[in-house]
Amino acid sequence: MLKTRGNMKPTANAPAFQPLYRQIKSLITQSLVTGEWRPGEPIPSEIELAGRFSVSQGTVRKAIGELAGENLLVRQQGKGTFVASHSEERSQFPYLRISPDRGALDSLAATLIDCRKVKLDSASAKKLDLASGAGAFLITRVLSISGRNAVYEEVRLPATRFRGLTVETIERHHCMLYSMYESEFEVRILHVDEQIKAVAAEGAATRHLGITKGAPLLTIERVAYTYADKPVELRRSFCNTREHHYRNRIV
Amino acid sequence: MLKTRGNMKPTANAPAFQPLYRQIKSLITQSLVTGEWRPGEPIPSEIELAGRFSVSQGTVRKAIGELAGENLLVRQQGKGTFVASHSEERSQFPYLRISPDRGALDSLAATLIDCRKVKLDSASAKKLDLASGAGAFLITRVLSISGRNAVYEEVRLPATRFRGLTVETIERHHCMLYSMYESEFEVRILHVDEQIKAVAAEGAATRHLGITKGAPLLTIERVAYTYADKPVELRRSFCNTREHHYRNRIV
């Protein structure tokens, strides 16, 4: 079917050789992007895919293995392979790196403050790959971690991708944004980049976290990406680290 | 040889089944821990290992693949498989997450301030799995990133593992600590855990970074681990984030 094995017309300074399993990987990714298989649903079995693509099960396995490594698919022995979903992950908040200093993260609650339409300033627009002045939703909320108000967040979403977003939509999902993006807007977050700084508290953050102006505050500026490294969310978090911290493991 | 295939005496509430390739992985790891193969050196070829362990090349490949995924081994097509080494990694500072806000990280210099013996307080000792009052080396230094003094660090190392450490040893390695641990003390850092907070600047950090007392400062408390999740370094970094930030990608 595809099967163009080995070296395929190497262009001037280009990569050339693409192994078969990577071509299969691309085909599977396509089906994920187009929504042929949706978050939470099983994809066809390895044997069925091998038949469909006219390759061996081992080649399909290798393609699926890489996609599972990238957290796009989840394999379950005996059951099947499923499209990863933010509504089903063991951690409801896989990208939340704030933990209490003592004890485990035993509870997490989000309080929505506001959701309204704004125009993006040029810096924000650039980070979202949009033109300056483009329309966006601005969501503000407070996260309470283990019973303490610890984080104040401003989330910006491109108006075009999130058309029709309302306070009710957000609250229906109990403020679990990435799960909401997925099920309501077919926007699947695949990875996030964060830049972290220590700043002196001011403005809305002081009010909502109940801290004094000038107190040290951790800021996290996040850009969240979907398929093809397309940025689809901009988030600025202000975190009171008196009793919490940002945790990270590097291997 | 080992070859006890399939389910091997499942104990009461225990994991049971260990696939062959994981046994091979353990054997290879053993050779890394004991130093049979040393950082930077090649390990035997897949075919040779397959013969030695009486398994197929595919099984060896799977074991090596996991170890490469954990950054313990590095594969190079056509050349061989090598023991990963901090002296050879593409980035000389794989665990340094501080970047300048504008422009790339174009230069990095460390200035050693001091290295002396201290006794560990109980909190530090606990993090290093040692008894309170245990001897340690305390290294203090300043990192200059793209020409700006951005980080002041205090590094604590257990005296027993780092016997004979001197200022000269550190300077001989141009302050590249993890490379020094590896080549001088056979201590290989495999992963680090970090806790990050925003605090008000005080003490030595204000002096060495030239900032005023009370200014917001990012602190990174790091525990670095070697084989078997054994902690071997404790590091507290104080980072001026006026023109720099801590970057993180979460997938």
Next chain:
DNA sequence: GAGTGGTCTAGACCACTCA
């Protein structure tokens, strides 16, 4: 051209899930 890791196959069998 010899030696390395990388890909791919076909086939056997295993562990696990679920009805």
Next chain:
DNA sequence: GAGTGGTCTAGACCACTCA
């Protein structure tokens, strides 16, 4: 017991490195 993913093999051939 049927169906899934997981392991393992033996063997063929490919891409890459280095002398």
